[in-house]
Amino acid sequence: MAASEVTVGIILLSQTVVGVLGNSSLLLHYLVLYFTGCRVRHTDLILQHLIVANLLTLLCRGIPHTVAAFSVKYFLSDIGCKLLFTLHRIGRGVSICSTCLLSIFQALKISSGNSRxxxxxxxxxxxIDSFVYLSWILCLLVNAIFPMYVSGNRSSTNFTSMKDFGYCSGVRHDTTTDSLFAALLSFPDAVGVGLMLWASSSMVLILHRHKQRMQHVHKTSSFRSSPESRATKTILLLVSTFVLFYSLSCIFQICLAVIYHPNRFLVSTATLVAGCFPAISPFLLMSRDANTSRLCLTWIRIGKTSDIMRNM
Incomplete structure (x- = not known):
């Protein structure tokens, strides 16, 4: 086993472990809030689905690539490869949809208060619940044809028509079919990123106008100056991080599509970049949710204290 493969395996394993622990901690945080009776925000439902999508992306892509990096080749069956690749694509699609919905909903939340x-x-x-569950259905339908492009047993197909991913192989078709397939998978992603950028630009513009108005007014408690302003800045940071890593991931995916036989370094780097957002995003959200948790637990303690005082 080459030293470079061991290094890649350790990096992928570290990213997967850190990402899974971060997302699992945040998911446990929401479960605690739910069972303690704390009222949660509308955006929390979107964040919960984003966390599940992140876990799906990390587990279905990070673990197999980590095992393959340690020279364990083609350990999955054909069905296992098709299932893991499809689940990874669904998780990635839901991650895009969730981040897009989160930015749009927050932009509406802080927008002008007129009747319209x-x-x-x-x-x-x-x-909002319907939109979130609809995103899962749409991602499932869009990626339903993905299994026909993946094979688990490389020896079962002509070697020259296969693309090596370490633990599975990509099946090549004619140029027209591959182009249509790439366009079908890329179009929903491009629409989601476009909506995300539009909503983020709107939020930046709203915050800028609010800052200009507040320069001429004495400092007072404003609905945008404390919790909603912090939430908006957190979502803007989340969206910016997503767009950055998604753009890098797209570049590597294009390279994988263009190069007929990509080397192991390119495949591993593409996997590492694709896993950056799912691994980092929970830590971007933890500071805001930590403040919410403290406020909620304080409210619970006050409520319990009031009950005890009434019973005395």
Missing amino acids: WAEIKVKASKY
């Missing part, structure tokens, strides 16, 4: 926007806010809050 108020009506849209009410409808968005009412149907």
